[in-house]
Each structure stands twice: as structure tokens, then as C-alpha cells.
Amino acid sequence: MSETNQRGLIVAVASTKGGVGKSTLAINLAAEFARLNYKVLLIDADKQRTSAKWFDRRQESISCGESWPHVSCIEKQGHIRQTVIEQAGHYDLVIVDPAGRDSREIRSAFGAADLIYIPTQVSQVDLETLDEVVAVLEDTYELNPDRRVKILVTQAPITPGANELKETKEFVNEYKDEMELSGVVIRSRKIYRTSPRNGSGVVECADSKAKAEIQLLAQEILQNA
Numbered sequence: 632m633s634e635t636n637q638r639g640l641i642v643a644v645a646s647t648k649g650g651v652g653k654s655t656l657a658i659n660l661a662a663e664f665a666r667l668n669y670k671v672l673l674i675d676a677d678k679q680r681t682s683a684k685w686f687d688r689r690q691e692s693i694s695c696g697e698s699w700p701h702v703s704c705i706e707k708q709g710h711i712r713q714t715v716i717e718q719a720g721h722y723d724l725v726i727v728d729p730a731g732r733d734s735r736e737i738r739s740a741f742g743a744a745d746l747i748y749i750p751t752q753v754s755q756v757d758l759e760t761l762d763e764v765v766a767v768l769e770d771t772y773e774l775n776p777d778r779r780v781k782i783l784v785t786q787a788p789i790t791p792g793a794n795e796l797k798e799t800k801e802f803v804n805e806y807k808d809e810m811e812l813s814g815v816v817i818r819s820r821k822i823y824r825t826s827p828r829n830g831s832g833v834v835e836c837a838d839s840k841a842k843a844e845i846q847l848l849a850q851e852i853l854q855n856a
Contacts, residue, residue: 655785
């Protein structure tokens with residue numbers, strides 16, 4: 632799926648701020664791409680192990696009879712760039728979930744990824760942290776100048792005011808040389824909080840609106856591959 636067709640696509644879901652939903656996005660993308668019959672590896676590079684714990688619960692549910700498609704998962708910390716690139720030679724997609732702070736893991740991920748998604752909430756407080764993200768992107772640019780970077784609005788109110796998204800787009804446009812705004816918005820839905828309890832993704836649950844959001848995001852990723 633990469634430009635050379637010699638390795639899989641590497642997608643990093645990362646932020647220097649915690650609590651923006653990056654692990655939720657990573658596990659749901661893994662579940663969706665597996666549902667689409669891609670061979671998927673999820674790399675948990677966060678000491679909190681959110682993605683790895685989700686994977687463990689998923690394996691347990693599958694062993695108890697759930698027929699969900701297989702997702703692979705490994706844990707790796709420190710300088711993960713070489714590991715990420717090597718693993719991409721064995722998978723269609725590698726999804727990297729580093730810790731929500733400036734770290735060796737996030738810098739390594741930025742140095743390896745074909746496509747980077749920076750999740751942010753619709754708030755001035757969250758948007759103002761993008762300066763730190765941009766600094767990390769600039770520091771790692773020479774390692775990986777061909778990557779694409781997108782900002783993804785997450786945990787948005789179900790019925791957000793038009794001005795909120797408009798102001799977000801205007802704010803993000805100030806960073807147009809470093810990143811662009813994703814065409815997908817992830818709303819604040821209960822299913823995103825409850826589905827990980829048994830290792831499922833929202834695409835394997837009954838909430839059609841959440842399912843549509845993740846499917847649209849997966850389509851956008853494939854279109855930008």
C-alpha cells in the first residue's frame with residue numbers, strides 16, 4: 632500500500648497532549664482495517680498500554696467465540712523507528728500509538744510514518760498545544776520529508792455549533808505548511824468509551840453513526856496512501 636508497494640502503509644495517531652482520543656482512534660482503525668481484510672499490526676508505544684490492553688481483551692473475546700477479524704499487536708518503547716519500518720514489510724497497515732507527550736516514541740513515529748493524524752478537541756486550550764506538535768514535526772522532518780500530516784477533530788459535541796468548527800478550521804489553517812484538517816469529525820459518543828471493554832471496535836457494534844465515522848476515516852487514509 633506504500634508508494635513503492637514494498638511495504639505496508641504506516642499510520643501514526645499521535646499528539647503531545649493526552650486525553651484527546653488517540654488510542655481510541657488507533658484501536659478502532661485497527662478493527663476497521665481488519666474488517667476490510669487488511670493484515671494489520673497495532674504498535675503500542677505508550678507505557679499506559681491502552682492499545683495493548685484492548686488487544687488482550689479482544690483476544691480473550693475471540694477465544695470465547697466472537698468472530699471478529701484478527702488484529703496483531705506488539706509493544707515497543709524507546710527509539711521505535713526501525714522496528715516500525717521493519718514490521719511494515721510484513722503487514723498491509725501498521726498503526727502506531729505513542730504516548731501523549733513529547734517523547735522518543737512520538738519522534739520515532741513521526742520519523743517513520745507515511746501518514747500522521749494529530750487528534751484534537753474543539754477547544755482553544757487544545758488547539759494552542761499544536762505549537763508543540765509543530766515543533767516536534769519540524770525536528771523530525773529531515774528523517775521523513777514525504778509524510779502527510781492531518782489534524783483530526785475528536786470528541787466533538789454531537790451537535791457542535793457551526794462557529795466551533797469554523798474557528799477550528801481557521802486556526803488550523805495557520806499551520807497549513809505543516810498539516811491540514813481532516814475531512815472527518817469524530818463525535819463524543821458513548822460507544823467509543825464502552826466498546827473497548829471487550830476488545831471490540833465500534834465497527835463491530837450497533838452504533839451506525841460511530842461506525843460511519845471510523846469507516847470514513849479509514850477511507851480518507853486509503854485515499855491519502
